[in-house]
Amino acid sequence: MAVPPLRPRAELLYHYYSEFDAFGLIKAYSRTDLEPTPEVMTNFLGAMVPPRIHPPMLEKMVGKIEPIPNPGNWHADIAEWGSALQTVERASDSYCIVELGCGWGCWLLNMGVAAQSRGLKVNLVGIEGDTEHLANARDVLQMNGFSNDEVQLHHGIAAATSGQAIFPDASARKRTWGGQAIFDADADTLARAQADPDVQVLDCMTLEDLGGGAAIDLLHIDIQGAEGSYVKGNAEQMDRYVKHVLIGTHSRIIEGQLFEHFLARGWRLEMERPAITPLLDGRPVTRIDGVQFWSNPALVKQHDTKDDTRGNA
Structure with missing residues (x-):
């Protein structure tokens, strides 16, 4: 039985709820001098x-x-x-983004370019398990003029604790381990994985490892269904260092878990479009995937209150 076709994509993507004028902000950053x-x-x-x-x-x-x-x-x-x-708009002097599961460096690139348009110093930090994606990220960021001093790219897995995880090898012809990282494997499983050409055994890196204890303007999370466990495991570090979290959600169940977690810790939901x-x-x-955008009131003192009424119809 096939999944039924979706309604028109434009109709679906307009169904978001926001505490700020999201589309107006996009238009404000759109350049008119491009060739x-x-x-x-x-x-x-x-x-x-x-x-x-x-x-x-x-x-x-x-x-x-x-x-x-649009949309x-x-x-x-x-x-x-x-x-x-919105995280670039609120930054001053400098801008730091940490992108988990950074792929080809999409949000590092785009928010880095936007931050530089405001004259901000940038610190672009990404972690990715796929070596081909990571090589693309390095090339694309260099193509766009970012220096080695402005970019930190890590081959590894974002996790709540240090250790090792099993991840598919991009060069493998078959992916017997699936598309997600496997955490908490025992010694025997790790040993078998080390000998399996279809997978990699990668180091896990916590938020502390990636950010080094400095303030993070945007933590972008897109880690294929592990977002709930990640935010719970790094909750204290996020409360101390992270101003905003933008999460690509991979199920409605995970969305509920994130609501419960962030609201209980006093974070503020400023954008939501369900999966x-x-x-x-x-x-x-x-x-x-859905979208949730949370701000940390302990570190973000000012909030825009203008409603974006798209999606309320």
């Missing part, structure tokens, strides 16, 4: 992305300026773009 660059796509912020990052979408956009996302572009929607840009989950044989199937 196309051959062999790459240039987005509305001025970030350049080579087509190899996602050929099906980007090859047809080479040498063009991508319009602002989304090839990788994110208004809810995520607006939330991320889009059509039904298959009586069960929800996540087709488009």
